[in-house]
Ligand SMILES: O=C(O)CCC(=O)C(=O)O
């Protein structure tokens with residue numbers, strides 16, 4: 052659980068950095084092993100399709116990512132822990148593996164979230180892995196916030212309006228140490244006390260126009276591997292560019308009070324913790340993956356879903 056001091060800091064500033072949240076041996080190493088195996092399979096397929104030189108699969112996770120980047124391969128969706136929005140078909144790849152489920156249901160993570168939201172917690176499906184290569188290694192005009200620096204936004208802005216009153220928290224977990232050099236998060240302290248601001252779609256991202264906040268107040272948040280940043284859905288945040296020579300790897304997870312809307316009701320959520328009805332907690336990684344597979348089947352034969360509510364028509368977006 053968080054200390055009273057940590058809870059008060061979160062309530063005052065809208066964010067909290069915890070340097071050591073999850074165990075390297077119990078959480079990060081299994082993730083590294085799972086993602087290395089995943090990338091190995093992907094590299095073998097890409098080599099088979101003549102998109103990647105042979106033997107690229109014999110490397111470690113980071114080198115395989117760099118080999119994919121170098122070959123101009125879009126590695127993101129097959130490793131992400133969510134389906135995309137927009138077009139989904141029966142073979143759209145995603146990764147819902149047991150080490151990821153173990154992170155999402157990790158006791159230290161849930162204890163900390165319980166300190167902020169109480170003991171009835173739903174795992175919110177707005178969740179991503181981000182593996183960000185060095186800026187200089189990227190080819191073309193890559194703009195996605197899962198791969199390059201993320202523009203200023205509030206996470207409230209990436210939900211649909213049905214979640215405007217939802218009690219939510221974002222948990223951003225550093226798998227590699229996040230530094231100012233490799234693109235750590237930055238926040239505007241105290242900005243969670245503001246309502247949701249106008250967001251403008253711009254270059255594949257959402258951006259809060261600069262006249263709505265003071266960028267000079269930005270506070271970078273370096274975090275060691277295994278540490279985390281917790282923030283309120285109205286906290287204005289972004290991330291820096293990766294100007295280092297190595298990848299920056301993180302997971303961002305969200306939790307909301309069970310019964311409140313997730314803001315992406317077309318994706319699966321699950322009860323991660325329940326004091327009042329523990330039997331409703333999902334404890335099986337296989338069942339979790341099945342929820343996403345079922346969602347993929349359902350969404351692959353319907354109209355594409357909108358990722359957010361913003362159309363760029365607001366005059367602030369001009
Ligand atoms: O990691 C990043 O670049 C941004 C993450 C973010 O916006 C989030 O976790 O809500």
Ligand SMILES: [Fe+2]
Nearest residue numbers: 204205206288
């Ligand atoms: Fe965000």
